[in-house]
């Protein structure tokens with residue numbers, strides 16, 4: 001407990017899924033969690049839930065793909081907190097789009113804008129808040145960042161970019177004490193996966209989950225909290241000499 005005592009941590013895409021679970025775990029470990037998401041209602045509800053449980057959390061409405069919103073957010077946080085200790089670039093979208101020659105250009109642009117450009121923008125404007133005392137950047141990539149998934153050229157390209165961008169940050173800022181690492185989740189039970197699969201009551205949802213369980217050596221989907229504890233390791237001093245790394249949490253799927 002208290003591995004993040006007196007830390008300030010920014011988490012994007014905090015309203016649901018892996019971001020939400022991570023915000024709760026970081027708050028339980030003593031961090032003040034700055035929860036940012038484009039979903040205003042759910043991100044405010046999350047901050048209230050953390051506060052009611054005795055933790056420290058604030059909610060911010062943010063679209064990570066919009067440069068003016070990211071700069072405005074970074075300025076606000078600099079005014080209020082001066083520095084931050086952790087940045088978890090977690091916001092992401094995914095959608096199947098068919099084979100590359102059928103893949104809609106707009107979908108490709110949307111996914112690159114949020115998943116890759118959003119990670120770049122947030123890192124670019126928040127690294128200055130880490131230069132004074134160092135910090136930890138955690139990027140939520142995917143198993144699709146190294147092994148491609150069918151009919152998802154936009155997502156595969158974006159996440160491959162996120163994995164390599166992580167290494168670029170690690171080598172650029174190693175001497176400033178800023179570490180950068182990525183997480184590569186397998187199939188985790190979150191709203192993103194429900195959107196891809198449908199609910200478990202529908203035939204498509206059940207078939208999707210059964211197929212994922214079958215290809216995963218551990219025989220089940222992951223829980224968002226199982227990704228949050230990887231993020232905790234990367235955020236805390238427990239990983240003080242780990243940088244430029246990707247930690248896979250996929251129940252053996254890519255083993």
Ligand code: NAI
Pocket residue numbers: 012013014015016017018019036037038039062063064065090091092093094114115118140141142143184185186187188189190191192193
């Ligand atoms: P989710 O859909 O539950 O959460 C994504 C969050 O990001 C939502 O709260 C959404 O409102 C927010 N968001 C989306 N676009 C945004 C934007 N432009 N600006 C700010 N916030 C935005 O999904 P999940 O599963 O928790 O995903 C989190 C991350 O994990 C994503 O980057 C995803 O690609 C990655 N991931 C998830 C896997 C899974 O199986 N669930 C597998 C591999 C990677």
